[in-house]
Amino acid sequence: MKHQNFNLISHVLCPYVQRSIITLKEKNIPFTRTDIDLANKPAWFKQKSPMGKVPILIVDDNRALFESSVICEYLDEVTADSLHPRDSFEKANHRALIELGSAILNNIASLYNAKEKARFQNIHTEIQGKFQFLEKELSGIPFFSGDKFHLIDAVYSPIFRYFEVFDSFTELNTFAHLPKCQLWRKALSQRKSVKQAVSEDYPALLVQFLINRDSYISQLIPPKNR
Ligand SMILES: N[C@@H](CCC(=O)N[C@@H](CS)C(=O)NCC(=O)O)C(=O)O
Incomplete structure (x- = not known):
């Protein structure tokens, strides 16, 4: 470059x-x-x-x-050593699943803006459905396709990060029956680049953002987190 x-x-x-x-x-x-x-x-x-x-x-x-x-x-x-797989089908599939990641982010926005419990639960079920699909697609450990970190891993890291904060005050159990997603999530959370993508006060800032939504999820945040 x-x-x-x-x-x-x-x-x-x-x-x-x-x-x-x-x-x-x-x-x-x-x-x-x-x-x-x-x-x-x-x-x-x-x-x-x-x-x-x-x-x-x-x-x-x-x-x-x-x-x-x-x-x-x-x-x-513009840099060497692509973060995409070399095989054309695999690369296309990663790109398709990156689109799915953006759809999950839209679902997450609907989740934290939902005013009523029933809608919140429906959206959460929709998110779980997408992760059930990913559970079948996951072909490697620790990252999506194995040892190498790809762009798809960069995309899913901030998605999982939301659940770190959600799990600090709710019992959503989003990944309870998705063992591969659990391992993937853990590996991503430990990656240096992923840790460095946000500041130390990210969890507190996200909690404040969620409180300001004045939505169903805001009500779940206990006083000690406020
Ligand atoms: N499809 C866009 C989505 C980017 C996006 O939605 N960014 C949000 C913040 S996370 C934003 O800038 N929203 C404008 C606003 O809040 O006014 C991308 O992938 O870059």
């Missing part, structure tokens, strides 16, 4: 930012991170982000890319 200067426009809690940071770290790409307040978006950000969303990757101070999957693929392409 010729020397390029990367700045990732980010938000402290965003799971799509996290997958990009994990990719940057896994590929040892030097970068700077600029966190912005999504409730008060700077004017320069609106010019760079047509959808008003993070992450945005600024390349050499003048070019910008949006959409985390595109950013991860680009970073993977």
